[in-house]
Amino acid sequence: MVMAAAEEGDAAAAAGAVERGPGAVYHMFVMMEDLLEKLKLLNYEEEAALRSHNMRPPSRHYFALPINPGEQFYMFCTLAAWLINKAGHPFEQPQEYDDPNATISSILSELRSFGRSVDFPPSKLKAGYGEQACYVLDCLAEEALKYTSFAWKRATYPTEELEEEAITEDDAELTLNKVEEVIAEEETDNEENYIDLNVLKAQTYKSDMIESKQEEILESTVDAAEWNLEVERVLPQLKVTIRTDNKDWRIHVDQMHQHQDGIEYALKDTRGYLDKLHNEISRTLEKVSSREKYINNQLEHLVQEYRSAQALLSEAKEKYQQGSGGVTEQARILSEITEELEKIKQEMEEKGSSMTDGAPLVKIKQALTKLKQETIQMDIRIGVVEHTLLQSKLKEKSNMTRDMHATVIPDSSIVGTY
Numbered sequence: 001m002v003m004a005a006a007e008e009g010d011a012a013a014a015a016g017a018v019e020r021g022p023g024a025v026y027h028m029f030v031m032m033e034d035l036l037e038k039l040k041l042l043n044y045e046e047e048a049a050l051r052s053h054n055m056r057p058p059s060r061h062y063f064a065l066p067i068n069p070g071e072q073f074y075m076f077c078t079l080a081a082w083l084i085n086k087a088g089h090p091f092e093q094p095q096e097y098d099d100p101n102a103t104i105s106s107i108l109s110e111l112r113s114f115g116r117s118v119d120f121p122p123s124k125l126k127a128g129y130g131e132q133a134c135y136v137l138d139c140l141a142e143e144a145l146k147y148t149s150f151a152w153k154r155a156t157y158p159t160e161e162l163e164e165e166a167i168t169e170d171d172a173e174l175t176l177n178k179v180e181e182v183i184a185e186e187e188t189d190n191e192e193n194y195i196d197l198n199v200l201k202a203q204t205y206k207s208d209m210i211e212s213k214q215e216e217i218l219e220s221t222v223d224a225a226e227w228n229l230e231v232e233r234v235l236p237q238l239k240v241t242i243r244t245d246n247k248d249w250r251i252h253v254d255q256m257h258q259h260q261d262g263i264e265y266a267l268k269d270t271r272g273y274l275d276k277l278h279n280e281i282s283r284t285l286e287k288v289s290s291r292e293k294y295i296n297n298q299l300e301h302l303v304q305e306y307r308s309a310q311a312l313l314s315e316a317k318e319k320y321q322q323g324s325g326g327v328t329e330q331a332r333i334l335s336e337i338t339e340e341l342e343k344i345k346q347e348m349e350e351k352g353s354s355m356t357d358g359a360p361l362v363k364i365k366q367a368l369t370k371l372k373q374e375t376i377q378m379d380i381r382i383g384v385v386e387h388t389l390l391q392s393k394l395k396e397k398s399n400m401t402r403d404m405h406a407t408v409i410p411d412s413s414i415v416g417t418y
Contacts, residue, residue: 073128083140
């Protein structure tokens with residue numbers, strides 16, 4: 001009954017798909033995926049207690065394809081009852097041996113109570129899959145989400161933090177003296193190689209001024225505590241952080257060296273464990289091989305007996321096949337003989353029935369009576385014809401005699417006149 005209902009549902013679904021369009025066939029797959037997402041939002045895996053009913057969670061296309069109609073129908077009834085209870089309407093959990101028609105009618109009545117339209121017959125749900133089953137469960141899931149006051153929240157995107165390379169203190173912090181030295185080196189590289197007296201005089205003047213400033217600084221009367229406070233205040237501003245580019249090949253090479261060092265360091269510890277594991281595995285393999293040899297030696301006579309029994313079995317199978325072939329041939333000959341015997345019996349029955357049957361004799365008697373009647377009629381007709389012939393002959397004879405007398409009378413009258 002369930003398979004017949006499933007076939008009828010498939011035929012109706014195909015006809016509906018032709019009327020609605022070529023994409024309507026795949027609408028139930030989309031509906032099933034939406035239903036599964038809604039069930040996950042309702043935490044059905046824990047609250048529906050499917051494992052207590054020895055059922056696994058449904059897959060993406062569980063109710064869209066025919067897998068196992070009985071199991072699918074029970075899963076459909078279980079989820080529908082749980083969703084109705086989740087939506088605030090008390091509903092008794094259906095059992096496996098309940099009447100399916102009563103269960104489907106109660107589920108559809110609850111669906112109508114939510115204000116949902118049901119424009120298909122209840123027999124469409126007996127198969128446990130199809131567009132109608134997905135529609136019912138989807139509507140019940142929406143009502144359950146409404147009852148639980150579920151609402152979508154604004155999406156929160158994770159903040160991507162830039163990976164900063166570990167920079168040593170010597171490379172991260174550059175003092176002003178180092179900056180001046182770098183700038184001076186760049187200037188000397190860019191300048192042309194020639195000597196100018198004015199430039200030499202300016203450089204000597206600058207060096208004298210720097211030495212005089214250094215002497216004045218050495219002789220300064222500033223308090224050391226205030227100087228340290230000022231240095232601590234200005235120190236963060238003097239730090240120059242150089243951010244390295246992750247695409248630079250030098251960084252990749254450094255990372256490769258770091259990973260290589262880490263692998264070598266980890267390999268030192270793991271190699272000992274691997275060697276121990278290798279030794280244990282080799283010892284167990286040796287033990288297994290020795291045990292196998294011992295068992296083979298102990299069970300060698302049993303193996304020989306088993307082989308001899310296998311040979312005898314193969315011979316018996318061959319004999320059986322030969323005997324079965326002869327039996328089939330004899331059975332075929334017997335069937336042919338029985339067919340011929342049936343034909344002969346049928347012919348004998350037909351002849352016996354024809355011999356004992358009195359219908360042909362009756363027909364012969366009827367034919368004889370009919371022939372007698374026809375002969376009597378023919379005799380009567382022959383007598384009438386003979387009578388008519390006789391009358392016609394007599395009439396002709398009388399006519400002839402009359403003609404003869406008519407010719408004799410005038411001759412006598414002529415003789416009298418003479």
